[in-house]
Amino acid sequence: MRLQPDDSAKVAAAIRAAEARTDGEISAIVSNASDSYxxxxxxxxxxxxxxxxxxxxxxxxxxxxxxxxxxxxxxxxxxxxxxxxxxxxxxxxxxxxxxxxxxxxxxxVTPRAIKERRVRARAIMLFRAGTEQRTLSKTGVLLYLSLAEHRAEIVADAAIHARAPQEAWGEAMAALVEAMRDGRPGDGMAAAVERIGAVLATHFPFSGTDPNELPDRLIQL
Incomplete structure (x- = not known):
């Protein structure tokens, strides 16, 4: 599974569209693998x-x-x-x-449980390094996709987690997983970003006072 040349533009457009409806910030990162194993x-x-x-x-x-x-x-x-x-x-x-x-x-040959734990650990590490507390209102969300493991994680900042539990991201993950099964990770990330934006718009609607503090693009590691 790999990204196509136009996937970065798709995800960036989805981020901009989603953030136009909310004060929340969305960060999207894709990695070839979360660990060397x-x-x-x-x-x-x-x-x-x-x-x-x-x-x-x-x-x-x-x-x-x-x-x-x-x-x-x-x-x-x-x-x-x-x-x-x-x-x-x-x-x-x-x-x-x-x-x-x-x-x-x-x-x-790597057990599924080990891959799940290491993808989750990498997502949390990246969130803490590049997203957590980098927004004024502490409303950052990280969408992380690890291609080798075919797994994704959504990690939210404290203010978002207080209002939107982990179950709130179910539709976003379902959209990403469905596209990944078809070999379209870029489309899946764009669809997931759209649904994350819908959750953020519900709890943190756009006020026009919150600055754009995270890059509106797909970060590839």
Whole structure:
């Protein structure tokens, strides 16, 4: 999944249209991924390295049969067996590190719950760094999309959260998820921004006194 060249303009136009009806501020950020998941790669690689040890412990004769073509010996010494087993384990780790390190494989083997937590954590971090308390009336909302995980988050400032609970963003998330399923993340973000604007207009209607304090564009990381 990737953004199209005109998606930035679509989202920017949606932000401007939404903010024309509210004193709230909308920030939109899209990232290729929320984490490198290097620890997940190492964990799976370690499991791959342990696989030969498991086989050797459970079926020792099978190990001897597997090593015979390599050594030419029907019954190599214990020292030779352990040395070759160590080499096999190292090779399995290296192979696992290479294969699981591929982006598509890495995403596929990462548990869904871990991806959800890390996308949420990245969204909160970006919100605190670039949105939180940067508006005079503390009415900033961040729409964050992480492409690799196919997940999005909406994080709202304190004043908004006090009036609009998390459930208020259901329509915005539904519109984004539906477009993402069709491979149209840019259209989904624009639709989500429109619905976020509707929520903000209900609780924080445009007064003409609140300055525009956040950039009206899609930020790509």
């Amino acid at each position: 290097g620890d997940i790669v190492l964990q799976w690689s370690a499991l791959a390295a342990l696989f030969p040890l498991t086989i050797a412990a459970a079926w020792p004769p099978l190990l001897l049969k597997a090593l015979a073509p390599l050594t030419g010996w029907e019954a190599p010494s214990v020292r030779i067996q352990l040395s070759l087993l160590t080499i096999v384990c190292v090779l399995m780790f290296v192979i696992g590190r290479f294969v699981i390190g591929r982006p598509a494989v890495r995403m596929a």
